[in-house]
Amino acid sequence: MAIIEATLVPVQEGVAPLRPRSLPDQAADAIVQAVASGAIRPGERVVEQKLAAALGISRVPVREGLRVLAAQGLVTVTPHRGCRVAEFDEQGLRQLKDVRVALERLAARGASAAYRTNPQATRPLHDVVGQMAALVERGDRFAMSRLDLQFHRALWTVAGNDMLLRLWEAISRHILVIFGLETETERDFAGIYRQHAHLLAVVEAGELAALDEEIEGHIKQLRHMYADQDSQKTR
Amino acid sequence: MAIIEATLVPVQEGVAPLRPRSLPDQAADAIVQAVASGAIRPGERVVEQKLAAALGISRVPVREGLRVLAAQGLVTVTPHRGCRVAEFDEQGLRQLKDVRVALERLAARGASAAYRTNPQATRPLHDVVGQMAALVERGDRFAMSRLDLQFHRALWTVAGNDMLLRLWEAISRHILVIFGLETETERDFAGIYRQHAHLLAVVEAGELAALDEEIEGHIKQLRHMYADQDSQKTR
DNA sequence: GAAAGTATAATTGTATACATTATGGCAATT
DNA sequence: AATTGCCATAATGTATACAATTATACTTTC
Numbered sequence: 001m002a003i004i005e006a007t008l009v010p011v012q013e014g015v016a017p018l019r020p021r022s023l024p025d026q027a028a029d030a031i032v033q034a035v036a037s038g039a040i041r042p043g044e045r046v047v048e049q050k051l052a053a054a055l056g057i058s059r060v061p062v063r064e065g066l067r068v069l070a071a072q073g074l075v076t077v078t079p080h081r082g083c084r085v086a087e088f089d090e091q092g093l094r095q096l097k098d099v100r101v102a103l104e105r106l107a108a109r110g111a112s113a114a115y116r117t118n119p120q121a122t123r124p125l126h127d128v129v130g131q132m133a134a135l136v137e138r139g140d141r142f143a144m145s146r147l148d149l150q151f152h153r154a155l156w157t158v159a160g161n162d163m164l165l166r167l168w169e170a171i172s173r174h175i176l177v178i179f180g181l182e183t184e185t186e187r188d189f190a191g192i193y194r195q196h197a198h199l200l201a202v203v204e205a206g207e208l209a210a211l212d213e214e215i216e217g218h219i220k221q222l223r224h225m226y227a228d229q230d231s232q233k234t235r
Numbered sequence: 236m237a238i239i240e241a242t243l244v245p246v247q248e249g250v251a252p253l254r255p256r257s258l259p260d261q262a263a264d265a266i267v268q269a270v271a272s273g274a275i276r277p278g279e280r281v282v283e284q285k286l287a288a289a290l291g292i293s294r295v296p297v298r299e300g301l302r303v304l305a306a307q308g309l310v311t312v313t314p315h316r317g318c319r320v321a322e323f324d325e326q327g328l329r330q331l332k333d334v335r336v337a338l339e340r341l342a343a344r345g346a347s348a349a350y351r352t353n354p355q356a357t358r359p360l361h362d363v364v365g366q367m368a369a370l371v372e373r374g375d376r377f378a379m380s381r382l383d384l385q386f387h388r389a390l391w392t393v394a395g396n397d398m399l400l401r402l403w404e405a406i407s408r409h410i411l412v413i414f415g416l417e418t419e420t421e422r423d424f425a426g427i428y429r430q431h432a433h434l435l436a437v438v439e440a441g442e443l444a445a446l447d448e449e450i451e452g453h454i455k456q457l458r459h460m461y462a463d464q465d466s467q468k469t470r
Numbered sequence: 471g472a473a474a475g476t477a478t479a480a481t482t483g484t485a486t487a488c489a490t491t492a493t494g495g496c497a498a499t500t
Numbered sequence: 501a502a503t504t505g506c507c508a509t510a511a512t513g514t515a516t517a518c519a520a521t522t523a524t525a526c527t528t529t530c
Contacts, residue, residue, distance in 0.1 A: 022513075059516095081523090166307075
């Protein structure tokens with residue numbers, strides 16, 4: 001059987017399959033980044049041609065990127081009337097938080113189970129927490145936000161649920177934007193590090209009730225930070 | 236202020252804004268339908284040009300539809316190597332079920348809260364259940380599956396969480412495919428009707444613990460039905 | 471003077487054409 | 501005999517061109 005034969009072929013270890021990032025992907029990231037950095041404001045109209053020109057590419061990959069973003073809820077697209085960046089009002093944030101809590105619990109439980117099966121499974125999480133610790137001194141806000149997302153992405157990955165991870169792709173983009181839009185209030189870097197370290201410990205402990213509570217508390221902060229800016233909005 | 240003036244303009248009530256379904260959307264639906272009906276098998280390679288030809292359109296809208304399906308996890312796309320329909324193995328089904336339970340709980344709680352605020356909120360759910368009742372006699376398997384999905388879509392809509400509803404769009408497509416692929420074992424139509432009616436009653440009752448349990452039981456059936464076929468798979 | 475009609479510009483939607491990349495077969499080389 | 505290099509083919513990725521739709525400004529009409 002050819003299949004069996006194929007599995008016997010020695011596969012080079014230690015090399016990850018490289019995959020070139022396509023223009024649509026890059027375009028989607030660029031748009032999200034633009035929103036997160038404030039270059040494009042929530043609710044603002046987005047014109048394909050202008051985006052394409054700014055990115056130095058044609059409209060086609062831009063459109064594909066926008067379609068994906070629409071599926072993930074970061075832009076709304078009305079037929080023949082174009083795209084508009086989603087608004088991130090207080091209600092939307094609460095909804096996002098609810099969804100995230102529900103799924104993050106699942107992820108944490110999955111990661112917890114994976115750890116019980118194989119204590120090495122949470123290695124990536126420790127790595128991220130380690131990087132966080134190194135960042136506490138020099139307070140790089142952007143880098144810390146990235147590590148925050150990276151930690152949770154790792155958590156959802158360790159859980160080993162493909163569908164879950166796919167939903168995280170959408171959710172994390174929302175969070176990325178929210179992190180970007182959040183007020184400049186200095187975040188408590190030591191606190192962020194401590195929180196994630198603690199969450200990781202609880203995951204490895206595997207007490208379900210404690211896990212649920214930890215997750216709930218961990219995510220609540222999100223809404224907090226953003227609330228100030230939102231109340232400033234006149235409209 | 237122009238804004239205030241605008242809000243005073245009487246808006247015609249009772250008419251839904253009509254939006255033409257775009258070719259990419261139709262293409263995506265067509266592909267999902269083709270998988271659900273068995274015309275395209277899970278894991279099978281999908282060539283854009285052939286799809287376009289079959290649908291009588293060009294490749295561009297097909298590509299956009301495929302990108303959305305990829306974001307929703309129904310196809311996997313490898314750069315320069317094309318698309319492949321996802322496989323729905325037992326593990327994937329379990330993962331899907333876990334995610335669905337977690338989110339469906341959230342939806343049910345939201346719907347329950349909406350009902351407490353306004354008893355009219357669950358009206359659409361009663362409608363669907365009514366249609367189910369009418370279908371019990373003449374056992375139209377396809378129609379019943381549609382009502383099943385329609386019920387849950389209504390549930391998630393009533394919950395009033397946009398993000399949640401967006402995720403449902405992805406999940407429901409998976410379920411649609413699974414329903415289609417499921418073995419021809421006659422489903423218990425009366426049972427399906429009864430289950431949904433009961434779920435609705437529990438939602439309106441609003442007992443959280445009972446709700447969680449009900450959801451869990453309600454969704455477990457999914458894996459069940461498919462398990463047989465999956466075990467037949469040789470590979 | 472407000473509503474409806476009309477022409478024009480801007481933008482999106484789709485199709486076609488071209489460029490790039492992967493795949494499979496076959497010869498050449500070691 | 502196995503690996504490498506090369507070529508032909510097929511499919512994807514991207515750009516450009518055109519068609520269809522919407523928005524805007526202006527005119528017309530009652």
